[in-house]
Amino acid sequence: MATENFQHSYSLTEIAKQLGRPRTTVQEWRNQFKPYLPTVQGTQGRTTRYEASALALFQLIAHLKEANEPISIIEQALIENSATTSDNTTANIPSFQPQVYEGLKQLAVALDEQRQLNKAIMKELQELRQQQTTYYHELMELLDRQNNVEENIRTRDFRLLETMRDMQDKKKKEKQRGGFFSIVFNR
Structure with missing residues (x-):
């Protein structure tokens, strides 16, 4: 099951390529909104991998950033979206x-x-x-x-x-x- 999660996960570089954004920008977003982004268990630091739902959340962040929305609005949207995607994710959100x-x-x-x-x-x-x-x-x-x-x-x-x-x-x-x-x- 761990390999299954790993195959359906993304690194920060892969997410940046999917979004067509520089890795540093995506990394900055990750630092800002880390509590809301689901990661694959057992990965950490430079080897951190993100679940498929995290890709959707990064796309949401990119869309809201393009619309010049404030951080509080983005956080609220992340809370709402992560609550609808899975109950496990909301359990991880403090x-x-x-x-x-x-x-x-x-x-x-x-x-x-x-x-x-x-x-x-x-x-x-x-x-x-x-x-x-x-x-x-x-x-x-x-x-x-x-x-x-x-x-x-x-x-x-x-x-x-x-x-x-x-x-x-x-x-x-x-x-x-x-x-x-x-x-x-x-x-």
């Missing part, structure tokens, strides 16, 4: 949907947690900005008060100096005048 769904659920939970964390950080940042604004206004008010106090001190010092000068000038004038008797006697 179902990634539950894993993807679980991964997306975990990602959604993580994103929700991140959003909540971002909201908390933004709220704290807003509070800090308000606090900074309050402190800034208080500082400006204190600086204004300090400037007023300094101006009052300068004014007071200036008046004090003026008063002292006036008093000194009066004393000098009184000394120059002499006293009451010097005015009377004109000396």
